[in-house]
Amino acid sequence: MTMQAVAQRASSSVGSMYHFFRNREQLLDALAQRHADALEDILKQCDGVSKAAWRAMPAHDMVQSIFGEPLHYFARHPDALITLRVHDQEGPDRFQLLLTDVMAARIGTVRGKKVAEVLYAVASGTLLFAKDRKHLNAQHVLKTIPAVLLAYLESIEPRASDS
Numbered sequence: 001m002t003m004q005a006v007a008q009r010a011s012s013s014v015g016s017m018y019h020f021f022r023n024r025e026q027l028l029d030a031l032a033q034r035h036a037d038a039l040e041d042i043l044k045q046c047d048g049v050s051k052a053a054w055r056a057m058p059a060h061d062m063v064q065s066i067f068g069e070p071l072h073y074f075a076r077h078p079d080a081l082i083t084l085r086v087h088d089q090e091g092p093d094r095f096q097l098l099l100t101d102v103m104a105a106r107i108g109t110v111r112g113k114k115v116a117e118v119l120y121a122v123a124s125g126t127l128l129f130a131k132d133r134k135h136l137n138a139q140h141v142l143k144t145i146p147a148v149l150l151a152y153l154e155s156i157e158p159r160a161s162d163s
Contacts, residue, residue, distance in 0.1 A: 032083040042069045046098055051105035059153045063146050067123055075142045081131045096120050107157060115156060119149055
């Protein structure tokens with residue numbers, strides 16, 4: 001990626017690009033920050049949900065609440081995975097902490113932490129896999145992740161009839 005290529009894709013002049021950004025790294029930092037801010041806004045929506053609400057929520061709704069909007073964001077902004085992977089370490093940690101808290105509320109602290117790690121690994125690993133494969137239908141993969149997570153979650157969470 002060069003400033004020339006970015007300017008051409010943005011239908012702008014290289015001079016205009018340099019007016020706003022000193023170099024390519026500053027441009028990438030600004031782009032990464034934009035994505036990090038947008039994903040932080042999505043996480044803030046989940047912060048307002050009480051532990052009791054997470055506990056009572058059907059597994060499908062929980063998966064959609066936590067994973068749905070971030071996955072839609074990555075589908076709309078495929079460059080987010082590339083720039084955030086290079087620049088952002090705080091966002092994924094915050095997401096994993098939220099997921100750990102939610103799963104602890106649903107199935108207990110020790111088991112919840114282990115399940116949260118698996119959910120996070122499956123989702124993030126699949127995102128990275130989809131990003132790195134040129135001939136893969138990434139949109140289909142992104143749409144399928146919640147179903148995979150839900151199947152796993154339903155296989156390990158106690159059913160209402162079990163309690």
